[in-house]
Amino acid sequence: MKNNHIDIRELARLLDLSITTVSRVLNGKSKSYRISEKTAERVIKTAKEYNYVPSQIARSLKTDKTGTIGLIIPDISNPFFADIAASIEREARAKEFSLILCDSEGHISIEKELVVLLQRHKVEGIIIAPIGINFDHVVQVYKSGLPVVIIDRGSPDEEFHSVTSDNYQGGYDATNYLISMGHKRIACIQGIPGSQVNEERVQGYKDALADNGIQPDKNLIMGHDFTIENGYRQIKILYSSKNLATAIFSLGNLITLGTFKAFNEMKMKVPDDVSLISFDEQPHSALLGTPMTTINQQKSEMGMLSVDILIRSINNKEFRNRPVNIKLKTNLIIRSSVRKV
């Protein structure tokens, strides 16, 4: 059963005009082809009347432009990525591109499939927040000529465009702030070890300690992924050992939620019993019983910039081949989850 949509041929027949003329009018080229006012009006009126909607598919086949871009992120239900996705969708729409949204669920295998999927759909470019260390599939896409922008982490060897936060500085600032508040034993609950984002944050943490003459304790760098469960478990482990800390630096928003859970269960109060600082600002950070001190990332800027760069790459091969690597500043938002000791 076909949709009862009229096509351009039918429309031309109804108007007793050629397809060409109709197409021209509908594409706003009446002037340049000097089509009479009267004809143009007739076309537009009839098109509206019959609810004509041109097929982007057919147009794409001919013009080699689909007007779509692909977005691959690890988890759309994570507010961090949801916020980024929102700004990407908005910016893309403003620039007349539609967005195919793909969730890699944190699996590199899915991510790889999604990249191919987007190629099949002939997206004009891809924005990707990659899962892991391995980039072969992205490299391959890029080499095939498709514009690619990496977000949330930098590009290896600055090979592609990328927009990321200055994770190192964020890690440094957070740790430094804790130290300035008198903390010396600071546990760092990390995300995926080896991932660029994580390593940079951890390095910032270590360097801040070192710069303040504090010997980093390896046992205080804990955890293995960016999940709630990880945050929960590490706190439990930490405070069941004698390896105590007066402050926690959580490297991700979900990790932070997990630490809440553990603290609640253990009846530990923030900041009375333990101080907490978290990477990533969240909608509720400011609104908690104890408003949370955080390292904020410029999420909507990240989204907007990635789209702008992508679209410039689409329109300009030169630009595409000269990768731009942007590091957005993070900023420390001081609230009340860190206590002076």
Add this chain to the structure above:
Amino acid sequence: MKNNHIDIRELARLLDLSITTVSRVLNGKSKSYRISEKTAERVIKTAKEYNYVPSQIARSLKTDKTGTIGLIIPDISNPFFADIAASIEREARAKEFSLILCDSEGHISIEKELVVLLQRHKVEGIIIAPIGINFDHVVQVYKSGLPVVIIDRGSPDEEFHSVTSDNYQGGYDATNYLISMGHKRIACIQGIPGSQVNEERVQGYKDALADNGIQPDKNLIMGHDFTIENGYRQIKILYSSKNLATAIFSLGNLITLGTFKAFNEMKMKVPDDVSLISFDEQPHSALLGTPMTTINQQKSEMGMLSVDILIRSINNKEFRNRPVNIKLKTNLIIRSSVRKV
């Protein structure tokens, strides 16, 4: 500049085979066309070698199936919709459909444009969480033959498929619970008046009061949209009047965040100074200093069901024309933000 992708014609030439044969092999029809093992293998090997990716665009034009569905929601950065979107993306992907994500930003005019946009892209169906009261554009799409599923609210006159929560029951349960805890003056901070979701929740609130012999006080039904700001402002207004309440029923997750903000500023403690119950469960509901009592909606079920219904509609015209209207149960999650008085 063209992407350096090989096409099926090129591939056939390289293999010294016809396009037909190559197409058949690549579509897994080797068997039914009794293509020799050897040929099939050659084709597959060469395709891989040259990194052949078939054009979904060309295929769509021919087959009239794009393998895409459209999703229109009012705000992807709202965790409620982000969660739904996540489950929709997942389910769609499992069923071999890609998702075009559209954010209507809460504006009916954008929503209307998006509907047309999706039609241009020849999506095979649309899932939409509509903004407002006016449905003409949706009706029109549906009449054009495109399958449509409404989520988050019911279908007017049960004209289309819909998957929604039992908002009335949720409103009733929340209010009833507050009453059972001894509350009599219960303020209801509502979302958009006139919207179906809102009206049902409010009606549940009113009926629960009435059933318990409490005269609803119109002044206690406050507010006008589902935003943080609204939640914030209504609490400020409420507690600067003498029109006090011992409990608040917030009709939306963002509203609830706004009430937090106001309570913090006013140094009011939940539940000591005021009890709070909120529509919508959030990632942090359980993890707050005072874990929050909520009315939970089955978000991932909503997403999955909407996709299943949509795809059945795509595959079966009969089914499409016999609208299914699903009301998902809400459930009351009792934590500690409501105090017995």
Add this chain to the structure above:
DNA sequence: TTGTAAGCGTTATCAC
């Protein structure tokens, strides 16, 4: 077991 050719709904190149 494989191939030829028409056609999907547009746009673009000529032609008049």
Add this chain to the structure above:
DNA sequence: GTGATAACGCTTACAA
């Protein structure tokens, strides 16, 4: 001012 027609990259009768 307007129109015929080829072409985009596939799938799919119909042939052989």
